[in-house]
Amino acid sequence: MNYPLFMHMEGIPCLVVGGGRVGLRKARGLLSAGARVVVVEPAPCSELIRMARDGLLELRSRFFEAGDLEGMRLVFAATHNAAANAMVARESRSHGIFCNIADDPSGSDFFLPALVQRGDLTLAISTGGRSPALARKLRMDLEACFDEGYQPFLEIMGRVRQYLLAREHNPDRHRDIFRFLVEGPLLSHIRNRDRQAMVRLLSPFVGDGAEELVFSVIRDNDVRNAPENSERHRKEEDS
Numbered sequence: 001m002n003y004p005l006f007m008h009m010e011g012i013p014c015l016v017v018g019g020g021r022v023g024l025r026k027a028r029g030l031l032s033a034g035a036r037v038v039v040v041e042p043a044p045c046s047e048l049i050r051m052a053r054d055g056l057l058e059l060r061s062r063f064f065e066a067g068d069l070e071g072m073r074l075v076f077a078a079t080h081n082a083a084a085n086a087m088v089a090r091e092s093r094s095h096g097i098f099c100n101i102a103d104d105p106s107g108s109d110f111f112l113p114a115l116v117q118r119g120d121l122t123l124a125i126s127t128g129g130r131s132p133a134l135a136r137k138l139r140m141d142l143e144a145c146f147d148e149g150y151q152p153f154l155e156i157m158g159r160v161r162q163y164l165l166a167r168e169h170n171p172d173r174h175r176d177i178f179r180f181l182v183e184g185p186l187l188s189h190i191r192n193r194d195r196q197a198m199v200r201l202l203s204p205f206v207g208d209g210a211e212e213l214v215f216s217v218i219r220d221n222d223v224r225n226a227p228e229n230s231e232r233h234r235k236e237e238d239s
């Protein structure tokens with residue numbers, strides 16, 4: 001059995017060898033997690049060149065060399081050449097660096113799940129490498145069930161929890177409150193954008209703080225979802 005984990009990647013140096021369709025997808029995922037990304041690609045596409053020019057990643061426009069591994073913590077061998085991928089993996093391992101091999105699930109040290117991301121809520125789907133197409137399909141199904149409302153929902157739950165834990169240590173009472181709130185109508189109030197109903201629901205637990213809490217979470221969420229700030233949609237991959 002594989003061991004699933006969520007890793008902090010902020011500032012962690014990662015190497016992607018091969019910047020084709022797959023390498024670019026891996027690089028984008030790493031960037032979303034804040035990693036420091038280096039891509040080695042002898043014939044970079046215009047998107048990669050633009051990302052390098054914008055300072056999002058470092059691009060080495062040539063074939064892989066063993067020296068590229070220096071300082072790296074994770075490596076992605078994503079060329080279309082099985083022998084080159086195997087060589088990158090071998091070199092990585094000899095330096096004690098974990099390597100993902102695009103065309104060799106069983107030879108990889110780790111592989112990636114399909115992801116649904118709603119703020120701090122992450123749903124990760126793995127088929128153990130058996131069927132990435134099924135992982136992608138399940139990801140799309142889950143995206144439809146777990147709509148954008150889950151982001152403010154989780155933010156509110158997190159803030160209520162922080163508030164209550166700062167005030168008293170009472171695990172039994174807290175458990176009842178949190179279960180009531182996750183099973184109750186909070187999510188549907190969020191979906192209906194009914195701020196007054198949210199405030200009424202939360203007031204018994206956070207008192208006068210409810211109004212400020214609800215309004216600030218909804219406002220931050222609106223700013224985040226404004227067209228100029230919203231994340232690039234995964235159109236190309238979903239088409």
Ligand SMILES: C[C@@]1(CC(=O)O)c2cc3[nH]c(cc4nc(cc5[nH]c(cc(n2)[C@H]1CCC(=O)O)[C@@](C)(CC(=O)O)[C@@H]5CCC(=O)O)C(CC(=O)O)=C4CCC(=O)O)c(CCC(=O)O)c3CC(=O)O
Nearest residue numbers: 103105111112113114126127128129131132133135136139
């Ligand atoms: C083992 C793994 C290693 C790794 O890359 O980490 C791996 C390996 C391989 N993928 C292949 C093919 C495809 N991969 C996708 C898509 C994704 N692949 C991802 C992960 C993984 N892919 C890991 C296992 C994950 C698991 O547990 O299932 C996702 C989830 C995450 C991501 O990459 O970020 C992302 C979905 C993102 C999303 O949409 O949400 C599609 C879908 C499509 O493009 O339509 C296809 C075509 C359809 C098909 O083949 O099913 C091939 C064959 C290549 C060939 O045929 O030559 C291999 C190699 C092999 O199996 O030998």
Ligand SMILES: NC(=O)C1=CN([C@@H]2O[C@H](COP(=O)(O)OP(=O)(O)OC[C@H]3O[C@@H](n4cnc5c(N)ncnc54)[C@H](O)[C@@H]3O)[C@@H](O)[C@H]2O)C=CC1
Nearest residue numbers: 018019020021022023040041063064078079080084102103
């Ligand atoms: N893991 C996954 O999610 C998936 C894996 N694959 C597999 O991944 C591999 C790559 O697929 P694509 O990105 O679609 O191929 P692609 O042909 O678009 O990209 C491969 C890139 O690697 C570069 N390259 C070749 N040799 C290199 C070297 N020695 N050093 C650095 N760069 C080098 C090429 O210039 C090319 O741009 C294939 O083996 C494919 O079967 C395919 C689909 C999904």
